[in-house]
Amino acid sequence: MEVLEKVDVIDRLANFRYATKKFDSTKKLTEEQLNNLLEALNLSASSYGLQPYKFIVVENQQIREKLKEAAYGQTQVTDASHLIVFAHKTSVDHSFIEAYIDNIASTRNVSRGALEGFEGIMKGTATNLTEDAAAYWNARQTYIALGNLLTYCAVEGIDACPMEGFNAAAFDEILGLKEKGLHAIVIAPIGFRSEEDAMQFAKKVRRPLSEIVERI
Numbered sequence: 001m002e003v004l005e006k007v008d009v010i011d012r013l014a015n016f017r018y019a020t021k022k023f024d025s026t027k028k029l030t031e032e033q034l035n036n037l038l039e040a041l042n043l044s045a046s047s048y049g050l051q052p053y054k055f056i057v058v059e060n061q062q063i064r065e066k067l068k069e070a071a072y073g074q075t076q077v078t079d080a081s082h083l084i085v086f087a088h089k090t091s092v093d094h095s096f097i098e099a100y101i102d103n104i105a106s107t108r109n110v111s112r113g114a115l116e117g118f119e120g121i122m123k124g125t126a127t128n129l130t131e132d133a134a135a136y137w138n139a140r141q142t143y144i145a146l147g148n149l150l151t152y153c154a155v156e157g158i159d160a161c162p163m164e165g166f167n168a169a170a171f172d173e174i175l176g177l178k179e180k181g182l183h184a185i186v187i188a189p190i191g192f193r194s195e196e197d198a199m200q201f202a203k204k205v206r207r208p209l210s211e212i213v214e215r216i
Contacts, residue, residue: 009155014204017154020161022197023079023189029158034082037190040152044145048122050100052092052138053145054182056085056175063174070170071187076161081191085171086146087182088138092126139185146186159193162186 029037034057041055058064059082067085068077077083089096101119105112129137146162153160164186171177171184193200206212 012154012157013151016157017150017160018199018202018204020076020080020159020189020191020193020197021199022194023076023081023159023161023191024194025079027192028081029191033156033158037149037152037156037158041145041149044148046141046144047137048100048118049104050092050097050122051141052089052096053142054087054089054180055145056087056177058083058085058175066174067166067171070174071163071166074163074165076163076189077166077187079191079194080159080161080189082189084149084188084190085175085184086142086186086188087172087175087177087184088135088142090138090181090183091131091134092138094123094126097122097126135183139183142185146188149188149190153190158190160188160190162188 038055038057042051044051046052058067061078064078064083067083068074071077097119100122101112101115104110104115126134150160150162152158166184166187168184171187172182175184177184
């Protein structure tokens with residue numbers, strides 16, 4: 001397996017990756033590129049490994065036109081190769097946890113009884129969270145996946161633009177998320193930059209490490 005040198009990864013993150021403002025609508029990810037990206041997303045870290053979220057890949061242009069209106073007319077929503085909507089579960093109930101435990105037992109070929117302690121801890125946590133606290137916790141897990149997406153895209157030479165500037169309630173309605181117990185929290189158009197996007201040439205502005213990192 002090809003392993004990128006540290007300098008290559010830093011170069012990708014520092015010099016290649018930026019929040020793409022204008023996509024080339026004629027350039028599309030291949031099915032293989034998209035599937036590999038989704039596999040990487042599925043491998044993202046989450047607390048307990050519960051994955052309390054869903055990634056909605058929107059390809060339908062008619063739907064994306066509606067979403068564009070709900071995103072205040074931002075063209076990335078319709079011009080990018082694909083639009084990924086990150087939606088978190090509004091709550092985690094016992095049945096969701098039980099299905100996860102079943103999956104662990106099957107995948108790792110262990111008895112379900114051996115997982116009772118772990119199951120109890122998760123159920124205790126879920127039971128003690130208020131609705132708002134559960135939604136907040138699930139949203140934080142979702143942002144971990146977004147970070148994974150941005151890094152993967154940079155390494156693979158795919159452009160992306162994380163966006164919070166949209167009407168989440170409208171997205172929920174257009175995509176029918178509320179009835180599925182989901183809420184849109186952040187979106188990421190992915191694809192390939194337009195040559196006309198001047199932001200790709202702008203130098204990154206970051207605070208010095210001495211202000212960001214504290215070593216004790």
